[in-house]
Amino acid sequence: MSGFDELYKRFEEERKSIFCEIPSKKLSQEFTVEFMNFLFPVNLGCDVSKVESEAAYHDLKKKFSQLLQPIKKQLTQSVEDITRAFFNRIKDIYDLLLKDAVAFFRNDPAAQSLPEVIIAYPGFFAIVVYRLTHEMVKLKIPILPRLIAEYSHSQTGIDIHPGATIGESFFIDHGTGVVIGESAIIHNQVKIYQGVTLGALSVEKTMAQSKRHPTIEDNVVIYAGSTILGGNTIVGHDSIIGGNVWLTESVPPHSLVLNKSECIVKQKKHE
Numbered sequence: 001m002s003g004f005d006e007l008y009k010r011f012e013e014e015r016k017s018i019f020c021e022i023p024s025k026k027l028s029q030e031f032t033v034e035f036m037n038f039l040f041p042v043n044l045g046c047d048v049s050k051v052e053s054e055a056a057y058h059d060l061k062k063k064f065s066q067l068l069q070p071i072k073k074q075l076t077q078s079v080e081d082i083t084r085a086f087f088n089r090i091k092d093i094y095d096l097l098l099k100d101a102v103a104f105f106r107n108d109p110a111a112q113s114l115p116e117v118i119i120a121y122p123g124f125f126a127i128v129v130y131r132l133t134h135e136m137v138k139l140k141i142p143i144l145p146r147l148i149a150e151y152s153h154s155q156t157g158i159d160i161h162p163g164a165t166i167g168e169s170f171f172i173d174h175g176t177g178v179v180i181g182e183s184a185i186i187h188n189q190v191k192i193y194q195g196v197t198l199g200a201l202s203v204e205k206t207m208a209q210s211k212r213h214p215t216i217e218d219n220v221v222i223y224a225g226s227t228i229l230g231g232n233t234i235v236g237h238d239s240i241i242g243g244n245v246w247l248t249e250s251v252p253p254h255s256l257v258l259n260k261s262e263c264i265v266k267q268k269k270h271e
Helices: 003-017 025-039 050-074 079-088 090-107 114-120 122-138 144-156
Strands: 197-199 227-229
Touching (some): 025 050, 025 090, 025 122, 050 079, 050 144, 090 114, 090 122
Parallel strands (some): 197 227
């Protein structure tokens, strides 16, 4: 047996035992882009006929069913029932995303219009993918939500776990380096900046089913570089968390949390 034959035999065993039971990575990425374009026709413009829109809708359903086929044994319902349930929720996803887009427009002075937010803002794209994948988590679909979420992560630098719970009118400004963990709970009208981490104090495997990530209540602003950790950590409503804060304990509503540091400015002198 040649070296290639030995390799192929090993690869074939791995493919049959592992990789035949996961959705196609390429198809999941195509589905994500087409889903975004169906809700907000960023690549088609405004001149989309009902016939074209209906065709896109049915193509999305077909791709979604194809993505579920390799994992159908792990589903709690049939592929057909889950596909129907997911597409029944698209209107709700769309309504939430419109509120998110308005939050971007209202909170960012640089935003000139809602179309600009929808087309050009990586934070909005990351939220689109989160809303999409979170519905999949609610339907107990394995693997696929993470596959799609990681595509968004690679495109935007924003890492939102599909299992996180995020309320209405969520705004991520700039976004690069944002991390939101699986059991994080974010209430309504929360605004966060780049480099913010909502993480866990411990990453032990035994804690997989416990709440490991913080809760952020309504109208909280978290500035760049801040890290908030722990499942019991609650940031009270209408609070402001300043930049580069390290927070592992709860703060009451209307708090202002700052990282105290010293910045020394001196006049340069020639030697």
